[in-house]
Amino acid sequence: MVRTPFIDTNGIKRGAWSEDEDNKLRVFVERFGHPNWRQLPKYAGLMRCGKSCRLRWMNYLRPDLKKGNYSLEEDQLIIKLHNELGNRWSAIAEKLGGRSDNDVKNHWHAHLKKRVRLINTNSSQSGSCQLNEQNVAATLTYPEVSSSDHLYSLFNGLTDLIEQNQSIAQLSFFTSFEIDSFSWTNNIETESFDLFSTQPFDNFWTKPFF
DNA sequence: AAAAGGTTCAACCGCTATGAA
DNA sequence: ATTCATAGCGGTTGAACCTTT
Numbered sequence: 001m002v003r004t005p006f007i008d009t010n011g012i013k014r015g016a017w018s019e020d021e022d023n024k025l026r027v028f029v030e031r032f033g034h035p036n037w038r039q040l041p042k043y044a045g046l047m048r049c050g051k052s053c054r055l056r057w058m059n060y061l062r063p064d065l066k067k068g069n070y071s072l073e074e075d076q077l078i079i080k081l082h083n084e085l086g087n088r089w090s091a092i093a094e095k096l097g098g099r100s101d102n103d104v105k106n107h108w109h110a111h112l113k114k115r116v117r118l119i120n121t122n123s124s125q126s127g128s129c130q131l132n133e134q135n136v137a138a139t140l141t142y143p144e145v146s147s148s149d150h151l152y153s154l155f156n157g158l159t160d161l162i163e164q165n166q167s168i169a170q171l172s173f174f175t176s177f178e179i180d181s182f183s184w185t186n187n188i189e190t191e192s193f194d195l196f197s198t199q200p201f202d203n204f205w206t207k208p209f210f
Numbered sequence: 211a212a213a214a215g216g217t218t219c220a221a222c223c224g225c226t227a228t229g230a231a
Numbered sequence: 232a233t234t235c236a237t238a239g240c241g242g243t244t245g246a247a248c249c250t251t252t
Binding site: 002003014015016017051052055056059060102103106107109110 | 217218219220221222223
């Protein structure tokens with residue numbers, strides 16, 4: 001998933017970084033720091049521009065960089081911070097700790113934006129539910145404790161069902177079965193709320209889907 | 211099995227902010 | 232006050248990978 005390496009007209013290498021280049025940059029920065037990114041490639045023996053070196057270090061090589069899947073807590077925090085700060089990815093990444101701004105930005109566009117938009121759309125249309133089953137008073141039990149991968153997958157499943165325009169009957173079955181089994185197996189107290197409430201919500205993660 | 215379309219993410223580009231001269 | 236160099240930011244893109252048809 002990387003761009004093919006090539007040398008541009010100025011003799012600067014572009015595209016994907018090789019392992020050898022990574023090693024040169026890592027060794028150099030760990031030893032000397034990076035007081036001047038523009039000069040760095042010359043002294044580090046790299047054919048890259050300073051900007052490219054900085055980006056590679058900040059987004060990939062930094063030792064304090066956290067890699068791998070995002071936790072539910074991280075997703076919650078990104079959504080909350082994006083709501084407060086907008087597209088200020090570096091500020092959001094800073095508060096997450098260990099994630100690069102590029103990584104957070106990609107994660108937002110790939111995973112979170114769609115879900116937030118979907119929920120906002122459905123919330124604003126609560127009077128005329130898209131699912132074409134009017135006047136259905138559904139109640140959803142929701143665990144008070146939300147730090148669980150199980151809950152995360154449940155949330156994903158729910159939004160996928162909504163996206164596929166599934167019926168309330170299918171949703172009700174899915175939610176009650178999944179959440180009841182989760183709360184039962186984890187011995188967690190649950191609280192009820194109205195699935196179709198139009199009241200303003202204090203907490204994104206506990207607000208109804210419509 | 212192959213083609214088409216969608217997803218992911220590393221890297222690039224252009225712009226702005228900042229600080230030094 | 233102005234100019235210039237550099238760092239940093241956010242939007243966009245290229246291409247590998249994945250899924251669907």
